[in-house]
Amino acid sequence: xxxxxxxxxxxILFLMLPxxxxxxxxxxxxxxxxxxxxxxxxxxxxxxxxxxxxDPTWYWGYINSILYVxxxxxxxxxxxxxxxxxxxxxxxxxxxxxxxxxxxxxxxPAAVFALPFFQLYQSIGLxxxxxxxxxxxxxxxxPLAVWILEGFMRGIPKELDETAYVDxxxxxxxxxRIFLPNIKxxxxxxxxxxxxxxxxxxxxxxxxxxxxAKPIAAVMTRTASSAGYELGLLAAAGTLTIIPGxxxxxxxxNYIARGFAMGRV
Amino acid sequence: MARITxxxxxxxxxxxxxxxxxxxxxxxxxxxxxxGAYALLGPSGCGKSTLxxxxxxxxxxxxxxxxxxxxxxxxLPPDRRNIAQVFQFPVIYDTMTVRQNLAFPLxxxxxxxxxxxxxxxxxxxxxEVTDMLDTRAAGLSxxxxxxxxxxxxxxxxxxxxxxxxxxxxxxxxHLKWKLRSKLKELHQRVKATMIYVTHDQTxxxxxxxxxVVMQDGEVVQIGTPVELFERPQHIFVGHFIGSPGMNVLxxxxxxxxxxxxxxxxxxxxxxxxxxxxxxLGIRPEYVSIGSTxxxxxxxKVADVGRHYVIDAMVGDTRxxxxxxxxxxxxxxxxxxxxxxxxxxxxxxGWIATEPRTTGAQV
Amino acid sequence: xxxxNQRAWLxxxxxxxxxxxxxxxxxxxVVNYSVQExxxxxxxxxxxxxxxxxxxxxxxxxxxxxxxxxxTAIILLIEVPLGIAVALSMPRKGIWVPVxxxxxxxxxxxxxxxxxxxxxxxxxxxxGMLGYFMNDVLGIRYDMTQDPLAAWITVVVMDVWxxxxxxxxxxxxxxxxxxxxxxxxxxIDGASAWSVFRYIQLPKMxxxxxxAVLLRFMDSFNIYTEPFVLTGGGPGNSTTLLxxxxxxxxxxxxxxxxxxxxxxxxxxxxxxxxxxxxxxxTKDDQG
Numbered sequence: 037x038x039x040x041x042x043x044x045x046x047x048i049l050f051l052m053l054p055x056x057x058x059x060x061x062x063x064x065x066x067x068x069x070x071x072x073x074x075x076x077x078x079x080x081x082x083x084x085x086x087x088x089x090x091d092p093t094w095y096w097g098y099i100n101s102i103l104y105v106x107x108x109x110x111x112x113x114x115x116x117x118x119x120x121x122x123x124x125x126x127x128x129x130x131x132x133x134x135x136x137x138x139x140x141x142x143x144x145p146a147a148v149f150a151l152p153f154f155q156l157y158q159s160i161g162l163x164x165x166x167x168x169x170x171x172x173x174x175x176x177x178x179p180l181a182v183w184i185l186e187g188f189m190r191g192i193p194k195e196l197d198e199t200a201y202v203d204x205x206x207x208x209x210x211x212x213r214i215f216l217p218n219i220k221x222x223x224x225x226x227x228x229x230x231x232x233x234x235x236x237x238x239x240x241x242x243x244x245x246x247x248x249a250k251p252i253a254a255v256m257t258r259t260a261s262s263a264g265y266e267l268g269l270l271a272a273a274g275t276l277t278i279i280p281g282x283x284x285x286x287x288x289x290n291y292i293a294r295g296f297a298m299g300r301v
Numbered sequence: 302m303a304r305i306t307x308x309x310x311x312x313x314x315x316x317x318x319x320x321x322x323x324x325x326x327x328x329x330x331x332x333x334x335x336x337g338a339y340a341l342l343g344p345s346g347c348g349k350s351t352l353x354x355x356x357x358x359x360x361x362x363x364x365x366x367x368x369x370x371x372x373x374x375x376x377l378p379p380d381r382r383n384i385a386q387v388f389q390f391p392v393i394y395d396t397m398t399v400r401q402n403l404a405f406p407l408x409x410x411x412x413x414x415x416x417x418x419x420x421x422x423x424x425x426x427x428x429e430v431t432d433m434l435d436t437r438a439a440g441l442s443x444x445x446x447x448x449x450x451x452x453x454x455x456x457x458x459x460x461x462x463x464x465x466x467x468x469x470x471x472x473x474x475h476l477k478w479k480l481r482s483k484l485k486e487l488h489q490r491v492k493a494t495m496i497y498v499t500h501d502q503t504x505x506x507x508x509x510x511x512x513v514v515m516q517d518g519e520v521v522q523i524g525t526p527v528e529l530f531e532r533p534q535h536i537f538v539g540h541f542i543g544s545p546g547m548n549v550l551x552x553x554x555x556x557x558x559x560x561x562x563x564x565x566x567x568x569x570x571x572x573x574x575x576x577x578x579x580x581l582g583i584r585p586e587y588v589s590i591g592s593t594x595x596x597x598x599x600x601k602v603a604d605v606g607r608h609y610v611i612d613a614m615v616g617d618t619r620x621x622x623x624x625x626x627x628x629x630x631x632x633x634x635x636x637x638x639x640x641x642x643x644x645x646x647x648x649x650g651w652i653a654t655e656p657r658t659t660g661a662q663v
Numbered sequence: 664x665x666x667x668n669q670r671a672w673l674x675x676x677x678x679x680x681x682x683x684x685x686x687x688x689x690x691x692x693v694v695n696y697s698v699q700e701x702x703x704x705x706x707x708x709x710x711x712x713x714x715x716x717x718x719x720x721x722x723x724x725x726x727x728x729x730x731x732x733x734x735t736a737i738i739l740l741i742e743v744p745l746g747i748a749v750a751l752s753m754p755r756k757g758i759w760v761p762v763x764x765x766x767x768x769x770x771x772x773x774x775x776x777x778x779x780x781x782x783x784x785x786x787x788x789x790x791g792m793l794g795y796f797m798n799d800v801l802g803i804r805y806d807m808t809q810d811p812l813a814a815w816i817t818v819v820v821m822d823v824w825x826x827x828x829x830x831x832x833x834x835x836x837x838x839x840x841x842x843x844x845x846x847x848x849x850x851i852d853g854a855s856a857w858s859v860f861r862y863i864q865l866p867k868m869x870x871x872x873x874x875a876v877l878l879r880f881m882d883s884f885n886i887y888t889e890p891f892v893l894t895g896g897g898p899g900n901s902t903t904l905l906x907x908x909x910x911x912x913x914x915x916x917x918x919x920x921x922x923x924x925x926x927x928x929x930x931x932x933x934x935x936x937x938x939x940x941x942x943x944x945t946k947d948d949q950g
Contacts (some may be wrong), residue, residue, distance in 0.1 A: 043752035047745075047831075048766050051824060055769065057792040058781045073795035101774075115677040122674035134675065141686050143933045145885035148926040151913050152689030175685040178678055238776045238888045239910075253774040257907035267784060274777045281772025282765070289761040359847050380853040388844040394862045405862075409853035453852060 052183040055278065061271035069267045078219060094273065097255035100166055101235070102280065104249070107170035109230040112177040115183075117203035120185035121211070125194065130137045135186075138179040146239045149175065154243050164246045178214055180233070181226040188222025231284050252277055303369040303461040305333040305356065305494060311364035312351055318363070325351045326362070326463045327518040331460075333496070334404040335370075338488050340509035341498045344541070348518040349498045353464055356496070358382045369461050385454025385463045389470045391446035395439040399430060403452050410445050410457075424452045427487060444476045451484070455491055462494040469504065481507060502542050514538050530584075532656070536647050539582050545610060545621045548588070552581035554646050554653070564595045567641035570655035577649040584612065587643035590629060594638035599629050613637060696923035714924035724925065726900065727803055727908040730930075735883045738822045742879060743872075745823070746830025751864065753835055764835075767828040779892025782821045808896060811901035818890045818902050825889065826879060833875040837868035863944055873944045880940055885932055 061069055063077040064082055088094040122128070123135055153172055154163070162168035197219065200210040216223070242254045256273045312326040315432050321327055325348045333339055341349040354360040356367060358379035368373045374382050385406075403421045412420075425431045428448045433441065438449055438451040447468060454463045466483075469477045485508060488495050497508050505512050506526040514522045514529065514537070533539035539547030553560040557571040561581050572579075590611070597620065601612035609628040613620050613635060620637060628634050645654045696856045719723050749767075754760055770778070788794040788806055797805035807814040841863065849859045887906035890896070896903035896911070903911070909929060913922035 040752045041754065044749055044754075044763055047749045047827075048763065051767060051770055051828070053792065054781055054785050054824065057785055061784070067767055069790060072789050073799075111681075115681055118674035119678040122671040126671035130672070136677075138678070138682060140934055141682055143885075143937050144686070145880045145884070145887070145906050145909070145926075145929055145933065147887050147909045147913075148693065148930055149689050150910065151919070151922070152692040155692065156688055162910040165902075171681075173683065174681050178682055182678060232772055235772065236774050236778075240775055242776075251774075253776050256777065256780065267790075269785075270780060274773075274781055277774050277777050278769065278772065282769060284771060285765050285768045289765055354847075357847075357851065359850070379847070379850045383850060385853050388848060390842065392842075392843060392844050392848040394863060395866045405854070406852040409855070409858065450848070453848075625807065 049197065058271050058278075059275050061267065062275045064268055064271075066266055066268040069271075081268075084268040085276075087269055088272055088276065093250075093255060094252075097250050097252035098276065100187065100245075100249050101241075101251040101253070101277075104166040104173070104241070104251070105231055105234045105280075106167040107166060108177060108234040109227050110171045111170060112230045113227050115174075116178055116181035116185055118225075120182050120189055121215075123182065123186045123188035125197070128229075134180075138182055142179045142183075144175070146176075146237065150239055150243045153240060157244055158202045158212050163244060164249050166249050168244050169241050169249060169251070170234070172240045173237060175240075176237075177230040177233055180229055181250050184226040184229065185222050188219045188225075192218050221291045224288050226285060228288045228291070232281065235281060303494065304335045305331075305462060306366075306368040307331045307352075307356075308366040308368065310352075310355065310362050310367070312348075312355060312360065312364075324363075325518050328356075329365070330518055331513065331520065333494060333524065336492045336494055338485075338495045338508060338510045339497065339513045340505035341496060341515060342500070342502060342505040342512050342541070343515035344500055347515045349515050350466060351518075352515070353386075353466055353496070353498050356462065357384050357386050357464055383457070383459055385449070385457065385460045386456055387463070387465045387468045389411050389467045391443060391450045391471070393438045393441070393446050393449050395437075395521060397438055398435050399425075399438050399441070399449055399615075400434040402449050403434075403456050406453055406457055420456050420458065423457045426556045427455075427490065428452050428483070442471050444480060445481065447472060448483075451487075455493070456489075460493055461488055462496060465495065465497045465499075467499050467501075468497075469499075469501075477504075479656050484508065489631045502544075507544070514541065531643075532645075532652075533582065534652050536582055536650050539584070543584060543586075545585055545623075547582050547584045548620050549647070550581040550583075550618055550620065552579055552646065554579045554648075558646075559646055562595070562618060564615075566639055566644060568644050568646060569642045571658050572646050573653050573655060574648050579653065580647045580650075581644065582647050582652075583639050583644045585623040587640040588620060588622045588643065589638050589640070590622060590624060590627075590635050591638050592636055594636040597637050599631055599633045599635055602628050602631055606630075693923045693926050695920050696919045697927055698920075700920050710920060714920045715928065716923045718921055718928060723908070724928075727903055727905050730901075730903065731884060731905040734818070734822075734886075737819055738826070738883050739876065739879060741819070742827045742830050744878060746827050746875065747834050747868070747872075749827070749831045750834035751839055751860070753831075755839060764832065767831055770825050771828055775888035776892045778821065778825055779889045782817065782824075782844060782889075783893050786817055808898060811898055814894050814898060814902050818893060821889060821893060822883065822886070825924060826882070829878065830872075830875045833871040834868050837871035841867045869944075873941070876944065877937060877940055881933065881937060884936070 060077055063080050063082070063207070064074075065079060065083065066083055068074070068078060088098075123131060149172075157163045157168045157172065162171065192215070196214065197210065200214050205214065238251070238253055241251045245251065245254065252273060256270055307329050308530050310326055310329040311324055313324045315323045318324055327348075327354070341352065343349050347404065351360065355362050358374070358377055358381075361376060363558075366373055368374065369382070392407065397405070400421060403424055404417045406415045406663055407420060421434075422431075425434055428451065430445065430448055430452070433445065433551050441449065441566055451465075451468070454460065469480060472480055481504065484495075484497075485645075497505065499504065499505050509526070511523060511525055512529055513520055514535075516537050522529060522538045524534075529538055533547060536547065536549050539549065550561055554564070554572040557568060559566045559572075559579075565582065590613075595615055597613040597615045599611055600619075603610045603612075609624045609626075611622040611624055611628060613622060615637070622637065642657055645652055647653055675823075697714055698712070700709055753763055762789075769871060785791045786793045786805075786807055788798050794805060797803050804810075805813055807817045845863050846859065849863055854862070885906060886904060887910065890902055890904055891907050891910075894902045896907045906929075909925055912918050912925065
């Protein structure tokens with residue numbers, strides 16, 4: 037038992053080292069960082085965090101990111117729910133082809149879409165808006181959400197639907213009152229993945245924003261280049277980008293293990 | 302093959318059990334004859350699965366010993382006990398063929414190829430799965446999968462005991478009896494000690510020579526199906542076995558007779574002990590409707606096919622009666638007679654009348 | 664049946680509209696560019712399949728494609744077995760399970776350019792933890808801005824750090840869905856630890872493992888941000904993977920025609936390889 041638990045412990049240590057390094061760096065002054073590596077901050081400072089929370093370009097980056105990620109998650113799951121229901125319950129003309137075509141969009145390299153997206157969103161006036169980024173991220177998140185939700189819905193016996201109709205439920209009422217609570221875990225897992233991939237994606241988010249809707253991670257690049265090597269600030273901003281992910285994953289921790297297995301190929 | 306002895310077996314899932322309630326098994330002393338067919342019967346949570354896992358070695362008991370013949374196996378791991386177990390849900394190795402599945406336990410023990418082929422062939426024939434030997438086990442129907450699980454248990458000819466943990470749970474009703482009689486037939490052919498765990502009285506009573514009835518981690522009665530039916534040692538057994546179960550009626554014990562709702566009732570023998578709560582136990586099959594006896598009113602008559610089940614009220618107490626024919630109408634005033642040799646007093650749940658030394662013990 | 668048909672299409676409509684808007688229109692732009700030549704003044708000339716031919720014959724493309732396949736192969740070969748091993752040795756129940764899961768998922772939830780930057784600083788000689796440890800403690804010369812091999816190793820280690828947990832989580836989900844009875848039966852059948860893995864755990868993990876390999880293939884094949892921020896494709900072109908090269912051509916040199924043609928070829932290769940993976944990994948299911 038002891039020997040076996042060594043593997044995950046070593047693995048987690050490996051994962052935590054760079055993160056620890058980043059967090060400890062965020063409490064150092066840039067001068068201390070550049071002076072050479074040390075395991076703990078010698079002069080503990082919150083200056084970097086103070087800068088971020090007082091400078092609008094910094095904290096707006098943060099707000100922008102959360103804004104478009106939330107928009108995207110809601111949008112993706114909302115449109116994916118009825119579609120996944122259709123795929124799991126009905127046979128219709130071209131259903132398989134459609135499903136596969138949806139999935140191919142998950143395979144598209146984001147780099148391929150960077151330039152055409154820039155032109156498309158500029159022409160419809162969504163360039164540099166959180167909605168624009170949220171919409172562009174549905175490209176890969178909607179197929180994924182449909183895929184995950186379909187797997188969960190297939191696990192719910194069709195008799196549930198039929199019983200509800202016999203009991204006199206209308207479709208919308210059945211869907212929201214009976215069906216959704218039954219696939220709660222699936223919605224949780226799908227939302228988690230949408231959040232995750234939208235939060236971490238940067239190529240499209242950066243291409244589609246200039247000033248107003250700039251995500252936090254993009255603000256960081258600007259700082260890195262314009263203000264020289266502001267490493268402390270960079271580390272603090274980086275640390276702050278880890279927090280929302282950590283919160284979200286803590287909420288879905290009980291779904292992860294069970295949830296993944298149910299969303300099948 | 303072996304005789305199985307359980308000595309003062311207690312088990313708790315808590316590291317430091319503080320009272321009897323912390324024990325899943327509260328002290329068992331049982332001996333099972335070599336080559337017998339036994340059933341462990343009881344409601345869910347009565348400890349029968351715990352007991353099974355202790356015998357198979359998946360659990361080590363907190364106290365007590367398990368002996369296979371004279372050997373103490375209490376601390377031996379499952380693979381060194383030479384036992385076989387069939388689970389509630391069929392366990393098959395999906396990627397293997399039926400043949401490979403059946404050969405697996407032998408292969409793991411380094412049995413030579415010729416013996417493996419012979420044993421697998423024999424078992425497949427017994428189970429009537431010879432024609433599917435080379436198909437992938439994953440594609441089989443649940444009942445065939447369960448057959449293969451059984452086959453893996455029976456393929457070794459040196460097993461001490463084969464255990465079945467509610468093996469018919471996922472089988473279609475019309476296939477259940479088929480598989481059950483197959484099991485019975487297998488038992489007669491391989492002569493291994495078999496223990497069958499179930500909460501279904503029909504399965505237990507049809508399979509076993511002797512049934513162990515358990516409740517709350519305790520054995521309440523061990524006996525042949527007939528004994529369990531004829532003379533339940535505890536009102537739980539009376540309730541649990543038989544359909545409908547035994548009538549349990551409040552009464553007062555008076556010497557060798559009982560007073561029920563002001564009526565004097567004859568018993569099978571003298572009442573033993575004193576104090577506690579006394580109850581009168583009589584099976585619906587031994588209550589008859591006639592012109593004399595305890596006056597009652599019929600409140601419900603159900604035709605269940607071969608006979609009628611009649612509910613009658615004596616005062617505020619409901620009595621179930623099984624009648625072969627001539628069922629009275631609902632609302633009719635009738636008289637009930639209890640057959641004395643089947644009428645007993647239970648004190649705090651346990652039987653409290655002496656058995657008849659002469660007369661009708663079946 | 665017919666009413667079901669119509670209703671089903673209505674349900675799919677929102678998804679269809681959204682994805683069509685996001686995928687079809689840009690894709691048409693790409694196709695449009697790929698067969699024309701422009702000098703940046705909004706005048707276009709029909710070019711036919713010349714760009715495709717040019718890309719398919721270009722050494723630069725071959726080199727980037729080769730690096731891309733090498734990278735994907737290496738990380739799959741490391742991440743899949745490592746992920747399985749970690750998943751197998753994780754506790755199945757208890758308070759440590761959620762802690763392990765959350766900690767393991769953490770790297771996946773960090774924005775990709777932050778991942779790139781933090782690894783960049785992490786590996787800096789003197790300043791970074793890894794750089795300091797290698798150069799000053801172990802005395803091994805390690806500077807990935809100079810040494811292509813060091814750069815490659817760093818990119819691979821970063822990806823292993825970033826994504827192995829996805830394989831772990833998926834495999835773990837497959838493992839916990841195996842009923843206890845299977846392990847008990849195997850014990851009684853006298854199966855060795857290897858047999859348990861080979862005949863119970865691996866078959867039960869197959870579905871999730873297929874998902875894991877497919878996702879890891881697609882994402883590693885399309886990787887851009889992390890290696891770009893970490894090494895910028897260098898030193899030289901040594902870590903210029905396909906996406907990095909594509910963005911260089913499209914946004915850096917503004918060669919829209921070749922970039923568009925390359926995009927289509929790139930996409931086609933991703934689709935083709937994903938399909939091959941899928942077919943190979945699920946071929947046992949029939950029969």
